[in-house]
Amino acid sequence: MTTTTFAAAAQGFVRDLEEDFARVAATIAQARASGADLLALPEAALGGYLSSLHDDGTGGAGPDVPPVLDPDGPEIRRLAALAGDMVVTAGYCETGDDASGGRPYNSCVAVTGDGVLGRHRKVHQPLNEHSSYAAGDRFTAFDTPAGRIGMMICYDKAFPEAARALALDGARTVVCMSAWPASRTDRAPVLAEDRWARRFDLHDRARALENQIVWVSANQAGTFGDMQLVAGAKVVDPGGEVLATTGPAPGLAVASIDVDAAVDAARRHMGHLRDRRPATYGAAPVAAGA
Incomplete structure (x- = not known):
């Protein structure tokens, strides 16, 4: 039996x-003290997220933007040095390239002290995020000392196809890093009861259950710009059960699980990947108004 300890930060x-x-x-020191093999930090952990997802009249070109970092630059090397023998994932604003016309990406990276293990650029862009970032174009799993994992960022998890692509690529653990806010137009007086906080949790549990994988969800906490972030970091098992959560507060959710044993047990009889019928799904037409 090989048990992996996951830590997810709400910070x-x-x-x-x-x-x-x-x-x-x-946070790395706290996770290390808890015996974590993998620590997930939130989206935009290096430099903070956007101050607003709504057009301020500048088309996203206002003065308060995250620092743009080289994906092979000193900040990523510094993160790797801090990680040491632990796998650490974190979000940052990545320098643009020719494909993006020089526009930056909303990105994340997985590192250990040996260097970069994997990268992801956020594919799905909510509200006005496209004014600040170029979109990524793929979901790819990769091997780490904590097993084969995939990564996604925030709104990516609202699309079942994203997690399914990673599961089909062999990911048995998916790490989702977010800066997920509470409702802007109808915010609940109690954060845990906010409709967007509930949706955040529903997506986490559904993506784990439908793919029968371990799900590690980190999120920003507190306030930033005009947003109240919902926290809610958690570790979810392949049956969709929450093993540990911070709830609507900052903190670290820590849980240990034998990933292979849990995934194999979940898939033994009701194998969601095995029992798919891809030929019947086809390419659905785009709905009117989409």
Whole structure:
């Protein structure tokens, strides 16, 4: 039996990279003390997220934007050095390239002290995020000391196809890093009862259950710009059961699980990947108004 310990952070981050690295170092130390093999930090952990997802009249070109980081630059190397023998995933704003016309990407990276293990660029863009970032174009699993994993960012998890693509690529654990806010137009007085907080949790549990995988969900906490972030970091088993969660507060959700045993047991009789009928699904027509 090989047990893997996962830690998922609900934590706030800011524009100042030195402050962010101080918070990252403290969280890594806390995760290491808990015996974590993998720590998931939130979307935009290095430099903070956008201050608003709504057009402020500048088309996303306002002054308060995240620092843009080289994917092979000193900040990513610094993160790897802090990770040491632990797998650490974190989000950041990545320098653009020719394919993006120079526009940055909303990206995440998985590292250990040996360097970069995998990368992901956010594919699905909510509201006005497209004004600030170019979109990624793929979901790919990769091998790590904590097993074969896939990564996604925030709104990506609202699309079942994204998690399914990673599961079909052999990921037995998916790490989702978010800066998921509460409702802007009808915010509940109690954060845990907010409709967007409930949706955040429903997506986490559904994606784990339908793919019969372990799901590790990190999220920003507190406030940033005009957003109240819902926290809710958690570890979910292949049956959709929450093993650990921070609830609507900052903190670290830590849980240990034998990933292969849990995934194999979940798929033994009701194998959702095995029992698919891809030939019957086809390419659905685009709905009117989509």
